Amino acid sequence: MFSFMSRFCKIIAKYSFIILIFSLLSVRTGNAQNEVEKDAFLIKEIFETTFTKSQAYDWLAFLTQEIGGRLAGSPQAAAAVEFTRQVMDTLELDSVWLQPLMVPHWVRGDVSVVRIINSPVLGTQDLKSIALGNSVGTGPDGLSAEVIEVQSIDELKELGRAAVEGKIVFYNRPMDPKKINTFSAYGGAVGQRGAGPVEAAKLGAVGAIVRSMTTAHDDVPHTGATRIDPDGFNIPAIAISTNDADLLSSVISQAPTHIYMRSNCGMLEDAPSFNVIGEIRGSTYPDEIILVGGHLDSWDVGQGAHDDGAGCMQSIQVLHTLKQIGYRPKRTIRCVMFMNEENGLVGGREYAAESNRKDEFHLAAIESDGGGFTPRGFGCSAVPEKFEEYFKSLSAHWDLLSPYGLSLNAGGSGADINPLKSQGGLLMGLRPDSHRYFDYHHTAEDTFDKVNKRELEMGAAAMTSVVYLIDQYGLDGKEKAQ
Amino acid sequence: MFSFMSRFCKIIAKYSFIILIFSLLSVRTGNAQNEVEKDAFLIKEIFETTFTKSQAYDWLAFLTQEIGGRLAGSPQAAAAVEFTRQVMDTLELDSVWLQPLMVPHWVRGDVSVVRIINSPVLGTQDLKSIALGNSVGTGPDGLSAEVIEVQSIDELKELGRAAVEGKIVFYNRPMDPKKINTFSAYGGAVGQRGAGPVEAAKLGAVGAIVRSMTTAHDDVPHTGATRIDPDGFNIPAIAISTNDADLLSSVISQAPTHIYMRSNCGMLEDAPSFNVIGEIRGSTYPDEIILVGGHLDSWDVGQGAHDDGAGCMQSIQVLHTLKQIGYRPKRTIRCVMFMNEENGLVGGREYAAESNRKDEFHLAAIESDGGGFTPRGFGCSAVPEKFEEYFKSLSAHWDLLSPYGLSLNAGGSGADINPLKSQGGLLMGLRPDSHRYFDYHHTAEDTFDKVNKRELEMGAAAMTSVVYLIDQYGLDGKEKAQ
Numbered sequence: 001m002f003s004f005m006s007r008f009c010k011i012i013a014k015y016s017f018i019i020l021i022f023s024l025l026s027v028r029t030g031n032a033q034n035e036v037e038k039d040a041f042l043i044k045e046i047f048e049t050t051f052t053k054s055q056a057y058d059w060l061a062f063l064t065q066e067i068g069g070r071l072a073g074s075p076q077a078a079a080a081v082e083f084t085r086q087v088m089d090t091l092e093l094d095s096v097w098l099q100p101l102m103v104p105h106w107v108r109g110d111v112s113v114v115r116i117i118n119s120p121v122l123g124t125q126d127l128k129s130i131a132l133g134n135s136v137g138t139g140p141d142g143l144s145a146e147v148i149e150v151q152s153i154d155e156l157k158e159l160g161r162a163a164v165e166g167k168i169v170f171y172n173r174p175m176d177p178k179k180i181n182t183f184s185a186y187g188g189a190v191g192q193r194g195a196g197p198v199e200a201a202k203l204g205a206v207g208a209i210v211r212s213m214t215t216a217h218d219d220v221p222h223t224g225a226t227r228i229d230p231d232g233f234n235i236p237a238i239a240i241s242t243n244d245a246d247l248l249s250s251v252i253s254q255a256p257t258h259i260y261m262r263s264n265c266g267m268l269e270d271a272p273s274f275n276v277i278g279e280i281r282g283s284t285y286p287d288e289i290i291l292v293g294g295h296l297d298s299w300d301v302g303q304g305a306h307d308d309g310a311g312c313m314q315s316i317q318v319l320h321t322l323k324q325i326g327y328r329p330k331r332t333i334r335c336v337m338f339m340n341e342e343n344g345l346v347g348g349r350e351y352a353a354e355s356n357r358k359d360e361f362h363l364a365a366i367e368s369d370g371g372g373f374t375p376r377g378f379g380c381s382a383v384p385e386k387f388e389e390y391f392k393s394l395s396a397h398w399d400l401l402s403p404y405g406l407s408l409n410a411g412g413s414g415a416d417i418n419p420l421k422s423q424g425g426l427l428m429g430l431r432p433d434s435h436r437y438f439d440y441h442h443t444a445e446d447t448f449d450k451v452n453k454r455e456l457e458m459g460a461a462a463m464t465s466v467v468y469l470i471d472q473y474g475l476d477g478k479e480k481a482q
Numbered sequence: 483m484f485s486f487m488s489r490f491c492k493i494i495a496k497y498s499f500i501i502l503i504f505s506l507l508s509v510r511t512g513n514a515q516n517e518v519e520k521d522a523f524l525i526k527e528i529f530e531t532t533f534t535k536s537q538a539y540d541w542l543a544f545l546t547q548e549i550g551g552r553l554a555g556s557p558q559a560a561a562a563v564e565f566t567r568q569v570m571d572t573l574e575l576d577s578v579w580l581q582p583l584m585v586p587h588w589v590r591g592d593v594s595v596v597r598i599i600n601s602p603v604l605g606t607q608d609l610k611s612i613a614l615g616n617s618v619g620t621g622p623d624g625l626s627a628e629v630i631e632v633q634s635i636d637e638l639k640e641l642g643r644a645a646v647e648g649k650i651v652f653y654n655r656p657m658d659p660k661k662i663n664t665f666s667a668y669g670g671a672v673g674q675r676g677a678g679p680v681e682a683a684k685l686g687a688v689g690a691i692v693r694s695m696t697t698a699h700d701d702v703p704h705t706g707a708t709r710i711d712p713d714g715f716n717i718p719a720i721a722i723s724t725n726d727a728d729l730l731s732s733v734i735s736q737a738p739t740h741i742y743m744r745s746n747c748g749m750l751e752d753a754p755s756f757n758v759i760g761e762i763r764g765s766t767y768p769d770e771i772i773l774v775g776g777h778l779d780s781w782d783v784g785q786g787a788h789d790d791g792a793g794c795m796q797s798i799q800v801l802h803t804l805k806q807i808g809y810r811p812k813r814t815i816r817c818v819m820f821m822n823e824e825n826g827l828v829g830g831r832e833y834a835a836e837s838n839r840k841d842e843f844h845l846a847a848i849e850s851d852g853g854g855f856t857p858r859g860f861g862c863s864a865v866p867e868k869f870e871e872y873f874k875s876l877s878a879h880w881d882l883l884s885p886y887g888l889s890l891n892a893g894g895s896g897a898d899i900n901p902l903k904s905q906g907g908l909l910m911g912l913r914p915d916s917h918r919y920f921d922y923h924h925t926a927e928d929t930f931d932k933v934n935k936r937e938l939e940m941g942a943a944a945m946t947s948v949v950y951l952i953d954q955y956g957l958d959g960k961e962k963a964q
Contacts, residue, residue: 048660178530180886182936215936374856374915376887404662405858433856433915435936454664454697454917 039400039472042325043465047404049324050461056317057453059087060310060372064303064448071133071300072340073105073271080296081274084312084337088278091320095281098274101350103340105271106134108300109264114209114238117144121254127244130221130301130443131265132193132210133343134228135237142262143168143236145206149252153192153199165204168259170211170252171196172245175438177215182434183370186213190224197237198229207261208237211245214438219243222442223299225343228267236263275347279334280319282471288331290467291365292318295341295348295416302446306437310372310456311430312337317460318467329471331363338416341369345415352419364470366428366463367414371440372456373432376405378466379412380428383421390426393477397469406462407431426475428466430459521882521954524807525947529886531806532943538799539935541569542792542854546785546930553615553782554822555587555753562778563756566794566819570760573802577763580756583832585822587753588616590782591746596691596720599626603736609726612703612783612925613747614675614692615825616710617719624744625650625718627688631734635674635681647686650741652693652734653678654727657920659697664916665852668695672706675721679708683715689743690719693727696920701725704924705781707825710749718745757829761816762801764953770813772949773847774800777823777830777898784928788919792854792933793912794819796942803946811953813845820898823851827897834901846952848910848945849896853922854938855914858887860948861894862910865903872908875959879951888944889913908957910948912941 050056063080070076081098088096114129116122131137147168150156156169171192175185190213197208212222221241228234238261240248251257276296282288294311298304315335322333338347355362366378382390391410398408413427421427432455440446473479532538545562552558563580570578596611598604613619629650632638638651653674657667672695679690694704703723710716720743722730733739758778764770776793780786797817804815820829837844848860864872873892880890895909903909914937922928955961 047662051659177533177936180529180940374917435856435940436934439934452918452921454659458662458917 036400039397039469042468043400045325046321046464046468047461050317050321050457050464051454053324054317054457054460055320056313056456056460059316060305060313060451060456061448063309063313064305068303069300070296070298070304071106071342072103072273072297072344072346073268074300077273077297077339081276081339084276084296084316087316088276088335091278091323093278093280093319096278098276099351099354101273101275101339101346102270103273103346104344105268106343107265107268109137109266111262111264112238113142113260113262114240115260116248116251117258117260119251119255119257121251127248128219128221128241129238130223131263132197132226132237132239133223133299134225134267135197135263135265136234137264137266138207138236138262140264142260143206144258144260147209147252147257147259149249153196156200156203161203164200167205168207168209168261169196169200169205170209170248172211172249174211174242175213175215182215182438185215186438189213193224193239194227197235198227198233201229201233201235205235207235209259210237210239212239212242213441214242216439217242220443220445223301224442236261238263273339275339275351276337277334278319279332280322280329282329282331284330286332287361288363289334289360290331290470291334291336291362291417292463292467293336293338293365293416294368295339296337297340297342299342299442301444302440303448305446305448305451306371306440307442307446308341308369310451310459311368314368314372314456314460314463318464321460321464327468331471333467333471341416348416349419351416355420356423360423362420362423362425363475364426364428365417365420366430366466367417368430368459368463369414369416370430370432370434371437372451372459373436374455375430375432375459375462377407377409377431378428379409379431380426381411381413381421382426383424386424389477390475393473393475394426394469396477397473400469401462401465404462430463432459518882521879521951524950525882527807528803528946528950529943532799532803532939532946533936535806536799536939536942537802538795538938538942541798542787542795542933542938543930545791545795546787550785551782552778552780552786553588553824554585554755554779554826555750556782559755559779559821563758563821566758566778566798569798570758570817573760573805575760575762575801578760580758581833581836583755583757583821583828584752585755585828586826587750588825589747589750591619591748593744593746594720595624595742595744596722597742598730598733599740599742601733601737601739603733609730610701610703610723611720612705613745614679614708614719614721615705615781616707616749617679617745617747618716619746619748620689620718620744622746624742625688626740626742629691629734629739629741631731635678638682638685643685646682649687650689650691650743651678651682651687652691652730654693654731656693656724657695657697664697664920667697668920671695675706676709679717679719680711680715683711683717687717689717691741692719692721694721694724695923696724698921699724702925702927705783706924718743720745755821757821757833758819759816760801761814762804762811764811764813766812768814769843770845771816771842772813772952773816773818773844773899774945774949775818775820775847775898776850777821778819779822779824781824781924783926784922785930787928787930787933788853788922789924789928790823790851792938792941793850796850796854796938796945799942800946800949803942809950813953815949815953823898830898831901833898837902838905842905844902844905844907845957846908846910847899847902848912848948849899850912850941850945851896851898852912852914852916853919854933854941855918856937857912857914857941857944859889859891859913860910861891861913862908863893863895864908865906868906871959872957875955875957876908876951878959879955882951883944883947886944912945914941
């Protein structure tokens with residue numbers, strides 16, 4: 001491949017452009033026509049500027065390769081705060097500031113053992129494992145017990161205390177590979193990681209093992225947060241790779257199986273940290289905020305490249321691109337890098353609380369936290385009484401973004417911006433192609449080399465374009481561009 | 483990320499399904515409604531079967547990792563023919579056969595040197611280089627000459643013989659990073675690789691250096707075919723990496739620069755090889771062929787994973803999936819793995835010639851040769867007098883595929899199937915997401931680990947679904963499902 005196919009692509013490109021122009025022009029006339037043409041050219045400029053002058057990829061290289069994994073409370077998280085504050089300081093924004101927070105400070109320690117012991121089937125074998133975030137450790141001696149396998153919390157509850165007490169519970173429900181969107185598959189399986197260990201503890205289990213959250217069959221264990229029970233029903237919880245989950249399941253099916261677990265992770269005192277914030281003040285409606293953001297913390301293993309270094313760098317790039325093209329927004333465009341999404345969500349909650357105290361109004365908030373892959377569109381949500389108006393208003397301009405392969409869907413936003421919902425604005429989530437995400441998510445494999453520069457930039461340009469449209473037209477379906 | 487986002491994804495999924503059903507049902511009634519429901523469920527079954535029972539990924543592992551790069555005429559190409567014939571033999575098709583061909587047999591040799599010599603700017607330095615396919619070698623002594631840089635063949639012709647004679651010509655036009663579809667960017671730059679060396683030779687140049695075809699800035703040189711001139715205007719032609727192209731350009735701009743080139747590649751006698759073909763005979767219209775295919779040869783460096791092992795394995799999987807779901811096609815479904823796309827296109831031309839001799843009719847032909855990335859849709863083309871009818875007919879059913887993120891565009895097919903155009907059927911090309919393709923294309927980096935299992939399977943399922951729709955409804959907009 002192929003000078004041949006590329007000729008055809010040129011034809012496609014030509015057709016798309018003609019179709020776009022005609023479809024846009026056919027329904028509008030006069031000034032409206034000029035506005036559409038102006039918008040189309042400005043959005044083209046946003047994409048071209050991002051592809052040729054973006055710094056998002058270089059910033060991400062530093063964040064991931066020089067700073068690395070940055071769990072809330074860690075020195076790396078502090079370095080990430082300072083790095084991104086400095087980056088935003090170079091962009092000639094109207095203000096850059098830090099919002100102080102106290103965040104949970106969980107540490108992994110240096111031991112994670114899940115060992116099948118003296119199995120008549122397999123003998124003794126270590127499984128590929130990683131402690132779940134927020135988990136308590138086993139203590140230096142570890143613990144050993146018989147393991148029982150369940151597919152769900154419901155199944156565990158049906159078994160009841162008699163079957164569970166004193167045992168290690170192994171949650172082994174796979175993510176459903178038949179789902180087209182892997183986030184749907186994740187949603188169908190992650191409950192056993194979040195709530196499974198606490199529910200097992202309530203029935204007297206002494207430890208929990210969880211199948212890694214991925215459709216891939218490999219040897220890479222995935223971490224992620226598990227719930228902390230305020231009443232103290234917390235037991236050591238460790239994830240194992242999908243290959244080893246299949247192995248363990250097979251062993252259990254053949255004979256009673258005992259497991260030795262050891263980990264020295266645990267929660268320290270809350271630590272000081274920050275949300276990192278920068279903004280361009282609006283010229284006409286400065287009190288209407290359009291927020292773009294991601295979360296600055298990541299898991300400690302890997303480099304937090306797709307989750308969520310990519311989303312943070314894209315968000316800063318939105319402001320950078322607007323500056324680069326000399327766009328002066330009518331509304332306030334604010335970039336927020338939230339701290340502690342992964343194991344507490346303190347940054348998102350405190351941001352909204354502070355915003356409410358200041359009587360702010362976020363007309364829209366757009367989060368990128370689905371990886372730095374090719375963007376396929378945006379999901380959006382709002383309080384029920386406003387949703388239809390917002391969706392209709394934004395849809396009216398969406399023909400401008402369809403040529404870039406972007407769709408607009410009902411439903412979806414982001415964990416950090418969700419607490420802003422009560423302000424009554426529109427919440428949106430960038431929706432990247434999802435097939436590769438759970439190959440890397442929460443693992444040592446989530447590294448810079450897995451991010452493609454053009455795909456990262458496409459996402460940033462898509463976000464910038466949506467910010468532009470909302471800034472120009474508002475969300476009430478009435479406002480004209482000035 | 484995030485149990486939170488996954489909940490929203492479930493909502494999206496639910497909405498999409500409702501929207502799909504309503505939009506499908508609202509325009510049809512009675513039996514037509516039942517047909518649409520039947521089609522929707524069958525297409526869902528195709529995707530789910532492919533995600534859970536496909537062998538395409540495992541086949542690709544063998545083709546790429548055990549056989550590897552397989553340029554036409556090489557022992558590896560012969561092994562690939564035998565491997566894929568055996569694979570198809572396991573699928574209980576109605577026939578599997580080999581079509582004999584004589585293909586060009588170019589060999590790279592083991593030397594590729596492009597060296598800046600005695601530059602006042604840089605001294606002496608080797609550049610990352612790889613000979614272009616079909617190129618002649620320099621002979622054992624190599625050659626040295628002053629190098630001149632041009633951006634295009636037109637610029638070279640304007641310089642004229644006096645400036646070119648005795649020189650090495652360096653073509654340095656980059657792929658345009660502003661293009662959204664990277665194939666468009668490729669199309670805008672690849673002419674200098676295909677025709678540049680011959681045109682330089684006609685003006686007396688002694689060698690040609692070509693900037694690698696990628697938007698990435700890296701140290702990986704990209705090979706690819708250059709034209710063979712029947713009148714003997716052939717000079718050694720070597721590609722250099724984009725980083726080294728920038729370096730060389732900078733050096734040339736500062737001082738007259740001399741280059742030493744050496745390569746020992748060359749063309750041998752034509753070699754015997756084969757197209758590999760398998761088919762399921764149609765029950766009702768066996769003489770109407772629906773073809774799926776890719777090209778089995780690849781460049782010798784790397785493993786030919788995306789280009790085009792992926793397309794071949796997807797094409798075999800189409801037949802496999804139809805068998806797995808127990809579908810009995812009305813038309814003949816044929817899989818063709820073409821030989822020698824990369825440096826001759828003999829397989830595609832001979833296939834069409836033989837087909838014409840047999841008075842066959844290909845109602846449709848679908849090629850996958852754009853990489854094994856997430857499919858975004860299909861391009862299609864046909865002779866002008868039939869195009870509109872076909873496009874309209876297929877578009878009428880496309881609501882069934884839109885939920886899978888697939889579009890249908892005018893323009894595009896594939897190099898191997900293009901010679902079938904004169905039979906008057908529809909030609910289609912699978913259109914994968916293109917951002918990563920030219921990171922790997924024609925390089926040592928095009929390896930199995932760059933292919934994602936789910937993305938590969940999505941492409942196979944998309945192709946299978948289109949085959950199903952064309953088989954069910956034909957392309958004249960009249961036929962009913964039986």
